[in-house]
Amino acid sequence: MKSRAGMKRRILIGSLWRSVLVKAIGSDIMLTVDISQSMQIEDFRPNRLEAAKEVARDFVGGRFQDRIGLVVFSGDAYSRSPLTTDYDLLYTYINDINFDLIESRGTAIGSALAVSTNRLRESESDSKVMILMSDGDNTAGNIDPITSAKLASAYGIK
Numbered sequence: 001m002k003s004r005a006g007m008k009r010r011i012l013i014g015s016l017w018r019s020v021l022v023k024a025i026g027s028d029i030m031l032t033v034d035i036s037q038s039m040q041i042e043d044f045r046p047n048r049l050e051a052a053k054e055v056a057r058d059f060v061g062g063r064f065q066d067r068i069g070l071v072v073f074s075g076d077a078y079s080r081s082p083l084t085t086d087y088d089l090l091y092t093y094i095n096d097i098n099f100d101l102i103e104s105r106g107t108a109i110g111s112a113l114a115v116s117t118n119r120l121r122e123s124e125s126d127s128k129v130m131i132l133m134s135d136g137d138n139t140a141g142n143i144d145p146i147t148s149a150k151l152a153s154a155y156g157i158k
Contacts, residue, residue, distance in 0.1 A: 026065035027127035028083050031056050031115040035099055036074040036107045041135075044108035049097070052133045056094050058089050060132075069119050072097055073112035075104030075140040079119055106140025113148035121155045128157045 023122035045078060060068060068084035070093050078101070083095045091126055111128065120128045138145050 018030070026063075026067060026085075027129055028067045028069075028075060028120055028123040028125040029063075029129045030069045030083075030119055031059070031094075031133065032071045032073065032077075032112045032116045032130060032132045032134075032135065034074070034107060034109075034112075034132075035072050035097060035101060036134075037099070037105060038107070038136050040099065043054070048135055049099070053059060053094050053097055056133065057091060060090050060094070063087070067123075069116075070074060070094065071112055071116045071119070072101055073108050073141075074099075074102040075106035075108055076102050077108050077112035077141070078102065078116040079115055083119060083123065104140065107134065107136040107138060108141025109134060109136075109138040110143040110145040110148045111141035112151070113145060114143050114154060117148065117152040117155060117157060120152075120157050128155070130157050 010039070022044055033056065035049060039049040039052065040047050065085065068087075068090055069079065069083040070081040070090065071077055071079050081090060084090065109132070113132065116130045120130065
């Protein structure tokens, strides 16, 4: 596995203390969040979008040394955050997700997967993961979700 960060640690070897560089290994993860109109349904409290945002915040809070990015989608898909380990920034971006970020209506799942794939395709991490948070069927966009998923798989994205 490739590593991105290093940290000096002092360890005891025999009777001598030595400084060693400890490398952290993490995954590259894209959170892909649906903000279409159906996410306003209140079968979760207060609605599906707020429930998804809570899950996303909890997920980020449980990560260590993973780079995480964020894509939102409705009728179109946009990258909100590149891959980063700045989790405080990610919390801000997640908290700011709302239905007004994208004017076009629909659920462009294929486009969202393609935008997330584009963010992950040049990653050198051995572990590239895309997490799709959606409640609907593909009803918009210019690429089929199956085609997008095959493209992601070709880049080693799970």
